[in-house]
Each structure stands twice: as C-alpha cells, then as structure tokens.
Amino acid sequence: MPRLRQVSRAAADAKVVQRTYDLLFGDRDPVAEPGTTTGTRGDWWTVFALVPDILEHANRGFALYRSPERKLDPVLRELAQTRVGWAKGSQFVFSQHCKSLRGLGVSEDRIAAVPHWQVADCYSQDERAVLAYADCLALQGGRTPEPVFAALKAFLSDEQILELTYIACLYDMHAVMSRALRTEWDDRDDPIVEVAAPEDFNGRDFLDIGRRPE
Incomplete structure (x- = not known):
C-alpha cells in the first residue's frame, strides 16, 4: 500500500x-x-x-505532453520517458511507458532494449542521441557533454529539445515521487539489505582479512 x-x-x-x-x-x-x-x-x-x-x-x-501542439516525435518522447523510468528505478514509470511505446507501434526488441540501449543495435542514431540525453538528465543531474547536445541539435529544433527536456524531467519527478510514496508498481521493499552472516561468523575474522602477516 x-x-x-x-x-x-x-x-x-x-x-x-x-x-x-x-x-x-x-x-x-x-x-x-x-x-x-x-x-x-x-x-x-x-x-x-x-x-x-x-x-x-x-x-x-x-x-x-500528449497535446497535438507538440513538435517532438512521440516515439522519441516515449523512449526518453521509458529510459528515465528505468534509470530512476521506477517500475511504475518504466512499465507504463513500455506500454505507451507498444501503443505507438514500437517493436518488442526496441522496447526490451531500453535498459541496455548502449549496446543495442536496434536504435537509429537519432534515437540513441535521445536515450543518451535522457541519461544525462536522469543520471547526471542535467550534466550534458557538448557532443550529446550537438547530436540532438543535428536533427531536433530548439523547440523540440525544450519539449524533450521538459517532458523527460517531468517524468524524472514522477518516478522519484512514485518510489518515495510507494505508489503502484513502486510499492516494493528496497532490495539492498544486509545479508546475514553464518551463525559461526566471527567479526574479528572479517577485520583480519587482508591484514599483512607478521
């Protein structure tokens, strides 16, 4: 809940x-x-x-973001939203926007490759630039190398880049909020927990590991 x-x-x-x-x-x-x-x-x-x-x-x-006034290709938009959901660890945002990509006719192999887009050969050069930019926004706090931005400007207008940036950051917010409030598919316990040691484990032995022998 x-x-x-x-x-x-x-x-x-x-x-x-x-x-x-x-x-x-x-x-x-x-x-x-x-x-x-x-x-x-x-x-x-x-x-x-x-x-x-x-x-x-x-x-x-x-x-x-769904308005017909948007200049950005909806597939590029959804690729960014889906990647942001994955990058932020929001199963809700990631899962919902996988469905949105499917609704736009994006192939299953391209949807499945969003988590590992860097080594996938199913994306166009333009799509890879958008996915790289999504990572700059979601994983690097907006820190974007000039070559990434130059790749965007090679095929997107300034207006389209602003739309892409705003929508991706909007879903960064939704991903973060969903995880914090544990809504929908983000109602999950954190997987990073201490794994119990064996009952006969001696903490002193752990401290001795790597110590230079006398």
Missing part, C-alpha cells in the same frame, strides 16, 4: 478528483475497488487526490 492515505470516492469533494475518478474508474470507489485498465491498482490517483490542485497540475502535465 502507498505510504500516504488514499481519498475514497465519498470523500472526494473537489470536481477535479470526481472527474478523474469517473474517467479512470467509472462509478467505482477506487479505494474499495482498486484497479485500472493497465493493470495498476490506481493508487497514484487516489494519493494525489489528497491535494486536488496538485492532481489538477499533474493532469495538465499529462495533457501537455
């Missing part, structure tokens, strides 16, 4: 929450009867409903 409480349909007073619930869940109470058409529980929405104007702001962001 997510770390924050969820808003039931009965408690959803704000119109934006009611409209969102109607769109995604029909007449169900998404807390009592969770589930969306993509297979998620839907608790991202019920948690964001805690602050209706934040939910509305997020909804506008979704509408913005």
Whole structure:
C-alpha cells in the first residue's frame, strides 16, 4: 500500500478528483475497488487526490505532453520517458511507458532494449542521441557533454529539445515521487539489505582479512 492515505470516492469533494475518478474508474470507489485498465491498482490517483490542485497540475502535465501542439516525435518522447523510468528505478514509470511505446507501434526488441540501449543495435542514431540525453538528465543531474547536445541539435529544433527536456524531467519527478510514496508498481521493499552472516561468523575474522602477516 502507498505510504500516504488514499481519498475514497465519498470523500472526494473537489470536481477535479470526481472527474478523474469517473474517467479512470467509472462509478467505482477506487479505494474499495482498486484497479485500472493497465493493470495498476490506481493508487497514484487516489494519493494525489489528497491535494486536488496538485492532481489538477499533474493532469495538465499529462495533457501537455500528449497535446497535438507538440513538435517532438512521440516515439522519441516515449523512449526518453521509458529510459528515465528505468534509470530512476521506477517500475511504475518504466512499465507504463513500455506500454505507451507498444501503443505507438514500437517493436518488442526496441522496447526490451531500453535498459541496455548502449549496446543495442536496434536504435537509429537519432534515437540513441535521445536515450543518451535522457541519461544525462536522469543520471547526471542535467550534466550534458557538448557532443550529446550537438547530436540532438543535428536533427531536433530548439523547440523540440525544450519539449524533450521538459517532458523527460517531468517524468524524472514522477518516478522519484512514485518510489518515495510507494505508489503502484513502486510499492516494493528496497532490495539492498544486509545479508546475514553464518551463525559461526566471527567479526574479528572479517577485520583480519587482508591484514599483512607478521
């Protein structure tokens, strides 16, 4: 379950929450009867409903990147969003945008190669530039070498690069928030934990490892 409480349909007073619930869940109470058409529980929405104007702001962001006014190729956009989800360790963002790539007709081999794009030969030069830039944004805090940016400018307009940057960073935020709040597929325990030593392990023996013999 997510770390924050969820808003039931009965408690959803704000119109934006009611409209969102109607769109995604029909007449169900998404807390009592969770589930969306993509297979998620839907608790991202019920948690964001805690602050209706934040939910509305997020909804506008979704509408913005899908707008027909966008100049950026949607496949390039989705490659960046999917890679950002993987880079940030958000199973929710990564999984959802794999589905979006599939919906755009992207082949299964290209979807499967997003985690290891650096050694995959299924992407065009332009797609590799976008994936490299997504890594600069998600893994390097925006630190982008000039050759990466020059590769983008070779085929994208300034307007398209701004759209790419904004949308990729928007999904960096969503990935981070989903992990922190443990919503949807990011409701997972951290895999990095101490592995117990054998019962007869002596801590002093560990400290002695590598010590120069007398």
